[in-house]
Amino acid sequence: MTTDSEALPAEGAKGQNEKLVIAASSLGTIFEWYDFYLYGLLASSISVHFFSGVNATTGFILALMAFAAGFAIRPFGALVFGRVGDIVGRKNTFLVTMAIMGLSTFAVGFLPGYDSIGIAAPIILMLLRLLQGLAIGGEYGGAAVYIAEHAPPGKRGFYTSFIQTTAMLGLIIASSFVVSLRLFMDADSFDAWGWRLPFLFSIVLLSVALWIRLQLEESPVFQRMKAAGATSKAPLKEAFGEWRNLKVVLIALFGAVAGQAVIGFAAHLYPLFYLEKIARVDGATANFLVATALTLIIPSFVFFGWLSDRIGRKPIMMSACVVAVFAYFPLYQALVAAANPAMAAAIERAPVTVVADARECSFQFDPIGQNRFDATSCDIVKAYLARSGINYINIDAASRTIAEVRIGDDVHVAPDPATLDGEARAAAIARFQGEVQGGLTRAGYPKDADPAQVDKLKVIGILCIFGVLATMVYGPLAALLVELFPARIRYSSLSLPYHIGNGWIGGFMPTIGFAMVAATGNIYQGLWYAVVVAAVTAVVGILFLPETYKRDIEAQMFRPSVRGSSGANNSLLGI
Incomplete structure (x- = not known):
């Protein structure tokens, strides 16, 4: 078998500072997640302006469906940009995704509402959400692969854990912006036009993020493959048309990513919607509580990434899935009791x-x-x-x-x-x-939670438990996915299961959860969705997911030539 040292040039490219790689990749991705989550944070305002032709409950669920539409398109973005990333390169691909994301978000700030242009308003909004989802579909894979291919052996979990913090940091920045506006603007002004300001501000973040990304060079692993003529000409066919790789894609999806997705959404967006719509906490307070908890748990991403370099990815991730199965119902009941004790x-x-x-x-x-x-x-x-x-x-x-x-x-x-x-x-x-x-x-049922009775410390504590579970599955995830797949099809192979999991299985969790609540009247009914998915991931992951933390990701680049070929070593390495 041909090894990397035999097949590739000794020096593929000029090296670049590892801290710059992590910082530039992470900061750019933070801004993209800011754009993406902003819509979810302002779902209540968006439902009023763009879905005012229906009743309030239906309008909110439709707003969540439009939010979910951005997630629905993500696997298609993974296919499109994953292919480009494996053929053209990691860096240029996530420059394109950044531009699409930022401009689509900026456009929402100018979009007229339903009262101005009627049904065209929600249609255009949906199209913008689809563009955002398409861009996000190519973002995560590029950033994760880029950092992992720069990381030294034994530190991939630690290095890539910084990119895992980006979703939370993006949400925190967006939440902080929204909370600040709510605090310094009167409610009528915010509802009328203030909610548009965070979308308009995204053009500033886009400019900064593009400048940061332009400072980067291409991944050294990709440059070495390109110099050796070893890049794939048909990465989608190789990634999903051959069973040896497709089965790993399925195991990654159902044995890791699906559970990570629902546990992740049960730590940030679902609690936010839950506090506002179920516990009846005012929007500013709910955003503050969630943002505070997420800020406190950010170091856990890095800790569990670091720990996974020492004891493995699998035991940490599977432990979180098992705990979630048994903890969600009592924890959410405790959340309602702390946020709205009169209701409880x-x-x-x-x-x-x-x-x-x-x-x-x-x-x-x-x-x-x-x-x-x-x-x-x-x-x-x-x-x-x-x-x-x-x-x-x-x-x-x-x-x-x-x-x-x-x-x-x-x-x-x-x-x-x-x-x-x-x-x-x-x-x-x-x-x-x-x-x-x-x-x-x-009987004592309040219309809204009494701000004086909200036990903020207890609510933040419960949210931190949700957050720690999320960091256990999310912190080691990027390294695990990179290690599962060969370099020549790595961008495509890991992007699709990640975005099916987070785009479909996780992204629809708020919509499905609240629809289940509306259908049954049980405010805890929607939790069954997360519990069942986490249980499936625990079973599949424990039984079939391989441990990867000691793998050499460059040794996966080639395999011996297939019988009948001209002798060139150009076929896909099996897992």
């Missing part, structure tokens, strides 16, 4: 129960804004509770039973819309809603 006490003291014929109950989600949810007594009940964010239990009743709401021992029977029409129906529904709201108030 009311749920315990006077649980809300809906007794209705399940066949008459609609799914409480209306993407086109045409369903009024008043055709049945069950719809009348659930529509009001969903809008109010009230946790409730479902009890199936006999056919044609008129739905009722039980708040502790207090019972409220809904009007039967079949016996009413026009103004009489509207009046009956309004009267019923007033009665239910009165019952909720008497």
Whole structure:
């Protein structure tokens, strides 16, 4: 077998300072994640301006769906830019992704709302989100491969852990910007135009990030491959058309990345949405609490990256998945109790129960804004509770039973819309809603969390636990993925499973989670998504994921020539 030392030039390129490589790659990626997460942080404002043609609950879920659209396109970006990165090079590829991301974000700041241009507003917004997702699809793989191919043996976990901090740092910068604006602007001004400022500011970050990236040279491993004529001419075919590599892609996806994705989102964006929409904490406080916790856990990325160089990637990552399976439900229950103790006490003291014929109950989600949810007594009940964010239990009743709401021992029977029409129906529904709201108030259910009662230290502590679990799976991940795949197809091979995991499995977690809450009335129902995915990753990872921390990533560049070839050593190395 031909080795690197035999096949490649001894000096592929002039070396560059390793600290510059880490700093430049990481800073550029921080700014890209700032752009990407900004949309999620401002989902409430965006739902008002771009989805105002539907009810508030549907508008928020649609805003989350538009957010998720950026994640949905990421695997396609991984294919496009992964191929370019394996053929053209690492550096130039992530310069292009940076420009696309920054300009798309800047454009959101100028985009007119629904009240100005109608349905064109959410359509254009969706297109911009798709461009952002496409760019992010090529970003992570380039940065991870670039740093890993500069790292000395035995330090890849430590070096690449800095790139793993970028998503959190990007979120922290975006959160800090949003919190500052909320604090120094009155609510009306922020809602009217202030929310656009973070998007417009991205043009400054884009300029800085492009300048930083231009200081870098190409990866030495890629330069050596290119000098030897060993780069792949068809990286996608080699990466995904040959079983020896495809099976590793599948193991990486289901045995590492899927669990990392849901644990990561359960540490930052999902808690943020959860605090605002479920615990009813005001937006500025929720952003502050999440940003504070994320700031505190950032050193854990580097620690677990460093630790993985000594004991391996697999035991750290699998431990986090197992802990998440058993910890999420009690931790999120504790989060609600700390953030909104009045709500938690009311749920315990006077649980809300809906007794209705399940066949008459609609799914409480209306993407086109045409369903009024008043055709049945069950719809009348659930529509009001969903809008109010009230946790409730479902009890199936006999056919044609008129739905009722039980708040502790207090019972409220809904009007039967079949016996009413026009103004009489509207009046009956309004009267019923007033009665239910009165019952909720008497039972101690607050409309919003009392800022004086929010236990900020406890909330931050719980969020830090979520964050540490995320750093356990995310800190060693880049090194693991780089070590799994051969250099000539490395960019393509690792980018696709990473972005399927984070773009589809993780990216849809907030949308699916809140849709599950809306459908069932159980504020904890959405956690099942994260728990099941983490459990699958634990099983697949423990059984099939190889340990990689002692692998020589340059020794994976070539394999012996295939029988029948001209003798050139030009075929893909199997894993």
